[in-house]
Amino acid sequence: MTKKDTTNSGRRGFLKATAATGVAASAPMFFIKDGHAAAHGGMNFRNNPGKAKSIKLGFNVPQTGAYADEGADELRAFKLAVKHLNGEGDGGMLNTMKPLALKGNGVLGKKVEYVTGDTQTKSDAARASAKRMIEKDGVLMISGGSSSGVAIAVQGLCQEMGVIFMAGLTHSNDTTGKDCRRYGFRHFFNAYMSGRALGPVLKKEYGTDRKAYHLTADYTWGWTQEESIKQTTEELGWKTVKTVRTPVGAGDFSQYITPVLNSGADVLILNHYGKDMINSLTQAVQFGLKDKMVNGKQFEIIVPLFSRLMAQGAGDAIKGILGTTNWNWQLKDAGSQAFVKSFGAEYGFPPSQAAHTCYVQTLLYADACQRAGTFYPPEVIKALEGFNFDGMGNGPTEYRAEDHQCFKDVLVVRGNPNPTSQFDLLQVEQIVPRKQVEYPPTQFGCKLGPYKV
Amino acid sequence: MSLKNNLVVMLLFSAIVLSAPWWLAPIGANYPDLLQKFAIFGLFAIGFNILFGLTGYLSFGHAAFLGVGSYTAVWSFKLLTMNVIPAVILGTLVSGVFALLIGWLSLRRSGIYFSILTLAFAQMSYSLAYSVLTPITNGETGLQLSQQDPRVLDAMAGIVPTEGLPTTNLFGMPMSGYSGFYFCAVLLIIGFWVTLKIFRSPYGLKLTAIKSNTMRMKYTGFNTRPYLLSAFVISGMFAGLAGSLMAVTDPLAGAERMQWTASGEVVLMTILGGAGTLIGPLLGVGIIKYFENIFSALNDSALRAAYDFLPAGLADFLTTVTSPFVGEGWHLTLGLLFMLVVIFLPGGVMQGISLISRFLRRRLGMAGESGGAS
Numbered sequence: 001m002t003k004k005d006t007t008n009s010g011r012r013g014f015l016k017a018t019a020a021t022g023v024a025a026s027a028p029m030f031f032i033k034d035g036h037a038a039a040h041g042g043m044n045f046r047n048n049p050g051k052a053k054s055i056k057l058g059f060n061v062p063q064t065g066a067y068a069d070e071g072a073d074e075l076r077a078f079k080l081a082v083k084h085l086n087g088e089g090d091g092g093m094l095n096t097m098k099p100l101a102l103k104g105n106g107v108l109g110k111k112v113e114y115v116t117g118d119t120q121t122k123s124d125a126a127r128a129s130a131k132r133m134i135e136k137d138g139v140l141m142i143s144g145g146s147s148s149g150v151a152i153a154v155q156g157l158c159q160e161m162g163v164i165f166m167a168g169l170t171h172s173n174d175t176t177g178k179d180c181r182r183y184g185f186r187h188f189f190n191a192y193m194s195g196r197a198l199g200p201v202l203k204k205e206y207g208t209d210r211k212a213y214h215l216t217a218d219y220t221w222g223w224t225q226e227e228s229i230k231q232t233t234e235e236l237g238w239k240t241v242k243t244v245r246t247p248v249g250a251g252d253f254s255q256y257i258t259p260v261l262n263s264g265a266d267v268l269i270l271n272h273y274g275k276d277m278i279n280s281l282t283q284a285v286q287f288g289l290k291d292k293m294v295n296g297k298q299f300e301i302i303v304p305l306f307s308r309l310m311a312q313g314a315g316d317a318i319k320g321i322l323g324t325t326n327w328n329w330q331l332k333d334a335g336s337q338a339f340v341k342s343f344g345a346e347y348g349f350p351p352s353q354a355a356h357t358c359y360v361q362t363l364l365y366a367d368a369c370q371r372a373g374t375f376y377p378p379e380v381i382k383a384l385e386g387f388n389f390d391g392m393g394n395g396p397t398e399y400r401a402e403d404h405q406c407f408k409d410v411l412v413v414r415g416n417p418n419p420t421s422q423f424d425l426l427q428v429e430q431i432v433p434r435k436q437v438e439y440p441p442t443q444f445g446c447k448l449g450p451y452k453v
Numbered sequence: 454m455s456l457k458n459n460l461v462v463m464l465l466f467s468a469i470v471l472s473a474p475w476w477l478a479p480i481g482a483n484y485p486d487l488l489q490k491f492a493i494f495g496l497f498a499i500g501f502n503i504l505f506g507l508t509g510y511l512s513f514g515h516a517a518f519l520g521v522g523s524y525t526a527v528w529s530f531k532l533l534t535m536n537v538i539p540a541v542i543l544g545t546l547v548s549g550v551f552a553l554l555i556g557w558l559s560l561r562r563s564g565i566y567f568s569i570l571t572l573a574f575a576q577m578s579y580s581l582a583y584s585v586l587t588p589i590t591n592g593e594t595g596l597q598l599s600q601q602d603p604r605v606l607d608a609m610a611g612i613v614p615t616e617g618l619p620t621t622n623l624f625g626m627p628m629s630g631y632s633g634f635y636f637c638a639v640l641l642i643i644g645f646w647v648t649l650k651i652f653r654s655p656y657g658l659k660l661t662a663i664k665s666n667t668m669r670m671k672y673t674g675f676n677t678r679p680y681l682l683s684a685f686v687i688s689g690m691f692a693g694l695a696g697s698l699m700a701v702t703d704p705l706a707g708a709e710r711m712q713w714t715a716s717g718e719v720v721l722m723t724i725l726g727g728a729g730t731l732i733g734p735l736l737g738v739g740i741i742k743y744f745e746n747i748f749s750a751l752n753d754s755a756l757r758a759a760y761d762f763l764p765a766g767l768a769d770f771l772t773t774v775t776s777p778f779v780g781e782g783w784h785l786t787l788g789l790l791f792m793l794v795v796i797f798l799p800g801g802v803m804q805g806i807s808l809i810s811r812f813l814r815r816r817l818g819m820a821g822e823s824g825g826a827s
Contacts, residue, residue: 063781117749117750124709129750131484132484132750152597156705160620220594247580248593
């Protein structure tokens with residue numbers, strides 16, 4: 001810089017040049033690092049690993065709050081996935097996934113490392129934690145989460161920052177509907193699929209003349225689940241007596257359950273999850289709802305989104321109750337068995353559906369990078385879009401290109417009336433084939449946005 | 454050159470704040486998001502300190518103003534423009550009006566009753582944001598931008614987002630990353646200047662007098678209400694400014710910002726650092742935010758790496774012993790620290806600093822007669 005100033009003689013020129021050099025030299029290291037990072041295939045992008053020997057992934061899970069149990073299990077699954085990617089342990093689903101590009105030596109020859117964070121199931125905290133991972137730790141991908149509110153908030157952030165988000169447990173239609181993003185991907189099923197899968201079973205079990213009462217968690221997931229289940233049941237001919245919104249983490253649901261008794265409804269639908277569902281279901285059973293006869297029919301309770309962790313918390317209350325789930329450890333296919341085996345060997349108990357989806361998401365991301373031959377997000381996104389795979393526990397699955405939603409079979413489950421162990425709480429009632437839960441990609445208003453940010 | 458001189462203080466303060474990205478690098482706290490948080494919560498805490506530190510009135514509901522500021526700012530982004538200036542001004546003003554209302558009601562009582570009243574109002578705002586006000590707040594999901602927002606001023610200027618969501622900006626300069634931090638930092642410096650002026654003015658003296666003896670104040674003929682109310686509104690506006698800055702750096706507002714835990718956090722920050730001191734609350738902010746963001750992210754593998762230089766057995770032992778205190782256990786560490794500070798240094802970290810400096814001064818004074826302690 002100083003050499004160029006030969007024409008600009010004298011004290012002023014010298015001062016100018018010195019000042020310019022000074023500013024340039026004192027620019028923080030990160031600008032320089034980003035500016036000169038070795039571009040991958042001519043393209044530069046955020047947190048480009050360049051020639052580094054390892055890459056970092058960010059696992060952002062709720063460690064405190066109403067969904068902390070799910071978060072803890074997700075984290076176990078992530079750690080296991082990283083182990084398997086790096087070629088440690090027994091390899092888990094890497095032995096069953098088809099097609100598979102990964103070689104068990106990291107991703108594109110780089111060792112996989114990870115950082116963790118606490119979402120606290122709050123959008124603010126989750127975004128702060130995700131930002132820390134992106135800005136400080138330099139992660140290439142963020143995964144995890146156990147709430148659709150958080151998933152949508154973090155997904156939006158990842159789009160802005162140009163980092164891929166592999167959603168964990170999120171069941172709202174909006175995640176891959178009106179709030180979908182180009183950089184966000186969801187393996188988990190959604191509320192609409194729950195409704196489609198439950199419909200025929202409900203018809204068979206409870207008939208077509210029913211009056212339903214909804215208690216709904218008051219946020220995006222609850223809203224869309226209520227809407228989808230209502231649509232399904234009304235198609236069956238059921239009437240919806242009332243829908244009531246309850247705050248997340250309410251703890252005591254008795255004030256919401258008492259009115260159900262006198263409403264004339266004969267079915268209670270609980271659009272709750274995590275500890276909320278445990279509390280509302282337990283209290284509903286305590287209030288004697290399950291033993292009542294209304295309109296000459298046995299009163300029934302339905303929990304559209306079920307998980308084994310919740311069943312464990314709710315104890316006897318779940319016996320005989322119908323719901324849907326993304327995956328269950330008792331499935332007999334090779335992928336599920338391989339995963340349950342290595343998870344069990346590591347931690348001593350079977351994984352939950354939250355653990356399963358997070359494990360699969362991590363493997364899918366890694367595999368997409370391997371197939372794309374680069375970590376450059378637009379290429380990785382293209383590798384994931386429309387990807388067909390099998391051997392991951394849900395049968396043949398497709399990552400739909402138009403809205404980044406996975407399409408696969410859905411499980412209808414029932415609370416096991418005679419459990420043989422503390423984990424044998426849900427029995428698979430029916431495996432609903434994929435074509436029954438499909439819908440057009442435009443249905444929930446998804447517009448993915450740009451590849452390049 | 455003395456710290457009694459406002460200009461010297463301001464110059465020093467500005468230099469320290471603006472150079473934060475450099476001197477925070479060694480402890481890994483120099484990434485934009487955390488720097489922004491330091492500045493934003495710094496504003497929140499120094500504003501809170503005007504009320505609590507000077508008048509001794511402990512408000513347990515200041516997060517409500519933070520939330521109001523955030524919601525106002527996001528609505529400004531949605532309805533008016535993505536430029537941050539209207540958002541910041543509106544956020545501060547609306548919070549001020551809200552603070553006037555709540556302050557007018559709550560300041561009818563003092564002591565614990567005042568605290569409970571403010572807590573009640575804040576919890577009420579929080580519950581309202583979750584229930585009846587969901588059309589304005591979007592409930593648990595949080596208020597977010599959408600591409601279809603009207604943004605009338607931007608539309609008039611012909612700025613229409615083509616693809617994806619628009620970003621907040623200051624006349625074209627994006628407000629995320631380091632530019633966002635510097636924007637917050639400049640406002641923090643201005644805010645600090647305001648508190649400095651208040652602390653060192655007859656007005657500030659009267660507020661302190663209210664703290665030491667309200668009764669005597671009244672007997673000397675002062676009506677304390679207007680002073681208290683104005684202090685309450687000013688600190689509410691600081692909170693609103695902080696809230697709108699949260700929306701500026703990240704255009705999303707959630708009701709959890711108004712929860713009592715958020716109100717409690719600013720109380721902790723102020724007490725930890727030293728209530729009633731100029732710098733104390735900022736130190737408290739630094740400590741708590743550092744714990745929340747850095748300590749909470751440490752895990753076993755990071756610990757093991759830190760103890761790498763030790764023999765394997767010892768490293769394993771230390772990892773096992775310390776791991777409950779990091780990661781999800783960061784609250785535990787913070788709680789212990791808070792207990793230690795409150796028990797041994799009731800005046801907060803600032804008391805510790807003044808004890809150390811007095812000790813050093815005495816040692817220096819003994820060593821050489823011309824110790825130069827001015």
